[in-house]
Amino acid sequence: MTRTFILSILLLFVYGCNKSKSIKRENEPLILNVESADITMNKAIEEANQTLPEFYKALESQNKDYYGFGLKMIFKAPDRNEHIWINGLFKKNNEYFGVVDNLPEFTNEVKQGDTIKVDSNRISDWMYLDNGKLRGGFTIRILREQMTVEERQEFDKTSGMIIK
DSSP, X not given: OOHHHHHTSOOOEEEEOOSOSEEOOXXXXXXXXXXXXXXXXXXXXXXXXXXHHHHHHHHHTOOTTEEEEEEEEEEEXXXXXXXXXXXEEEEETTXXXXXXXXXXXXXXXXXXXXXXXXXXXXXXXXXXXXXXEEEEOHXXXXXXXXXXXXXXXXHHHHHOOBOO
């Protein structure tokens, strides 16, 4: 998954109590604020965790039709959790590592470009593309459903993903 790809889709979100629904940053993905009690989002995160073995199986399959692999991990911040995409995933000594793809807004745990060890207990979503079709992306689907018709059309056009 390239930075350009991530910038084209609205994936970064923050759990907490915030007045603003979104935070815009120049040349960075839009941050969407989601309440920690959001039942739909919590179910999406639960589904992502329950199906995580499917992601790892696809990642290790070497299937040339699969690309754009990413994991969304939770990072602590003073009064909220920040969910950030990790890409460039690789396995070393039976552990997964990846690169922090987004510029964190609230957490000091990581910086953009850091290579970190994947902690399966902190995963809130996973995704990859199968010939352009989104696999996983449970939180992406929820956020997309909450967009206006115009936002959804722009999202679909710029993301290059087929979402069914």
